[in-house]
Amino acid sequence: MTILIFAAHPDDEVLGVGGTILKFKNNGEKVISIITSYGEFSHPWMKEKYTKDLRRKECLNVKKFLGVDETIFLGILEGKFNSELKKKEQKLLNIIKKEKIKKIFSHSPSDPHPDHNACYNFIHNVIKKNDLDVEFLCFDIWNPLIIKKRHMPKVYYDISKYMHKKNEAVNMYESQKHAMILMGLKPLMWIKAFLNGLKINKRFAEGFLKIK
Template sequence: MAKTILIIAAHSDDQIIGPGGAAAKYAEEGFDVKTIIFTKGEVAMPHFKEEIIVDTRERESIRADKVIGGKGVKFLKVPEKDINKEVEIYKGKNKLEKIIKKLRPVKIFTHAPDDAHPIHRKTVSAVLEIVDELSWKTEVYSFEIWNPFRFTANKHPKLVVDTSKTFDKKLKALKCFKSQFSLHGIFNYFPVMTMYIKNTINGRKHNTKYAEVFYRLR
């Protein structure tokens, strides 16, 4: 049976902006790459009806998953507006725990604990709390979205993935998220722009064209 790699992201599009190139590479190598989106992401487009936003963003993630060769996306639909209500997080965390225990991933990729976005931080906290209680070991790595400042990264071991051969797939997958950048064009969408710069700089640092860098949290 193929080994599972699990990507746990707060919003539809984080899973590609962060580890999209590595995900496509692992899929090509024969891993089952599965994705979980923690929140509903309903606050992203304030002028639209909630059901339309949620539905649109889910469809975009499913399309992007096909581009990177993933094995499916699950949506936990934790309401973002109520994300500070502990009970909603708790319910999301329970669902997440069941999935992790069922899939027994060899690696998990999720947000960085020092991410600038509070909902990204809540997602990684939930993941780490679950992983720390497991009776078996899995590796947990953090990816970056748009936190320009990193205070804690250096104390964690680094995982560098050469994504030169899958960078095209990553870009193609990102183009599926039209609802997020349609007004600005994809390269004017801030998270994509910073991703492009970071992947290029990381590539240069590691003698290749593009690379994604992750930090091992567990």
């Protein structure tokens, strides 16, 4: 089985699905990640090219650490997702068909970040429009709990064996370390993993909204 992770920025893939990626790879599954933007505006005091190169390098190091088979960068500028993602529909369809993708993980409809929300809308529309036979699971980066579509089923993956390695992977994004601390993303990651673990009587878990 081949799994696709569709994330807005470098680090979203590991914050949202890092433990589950490790679990899938341990089970011998193929994992492909698509990173929509380099996040070049995350360091406004630096030149965009330097930030882009830095974040790309970090992402590829994390790819190797997690065992991700392939990482594809779309190179869309932050804030341009709604207009530019539409141009990538055929590219995405080609990947899904060629790789026989069976599961797609992307951002939650509850996520307040506009780029994250644009990714959800894009994937959801492509799946619906093309009647794709895939499971669509959504993760939250910013919210401690799923807010929208709470009536929909949830899927939990036990990541107890992988939580500390996931944390190591997050730490490999050194350029984002201070931002993660200031915005509380690291503590939130641990809290969510603990709360999700309680749902399935495990120490740590990642939880996903099952859209399809």
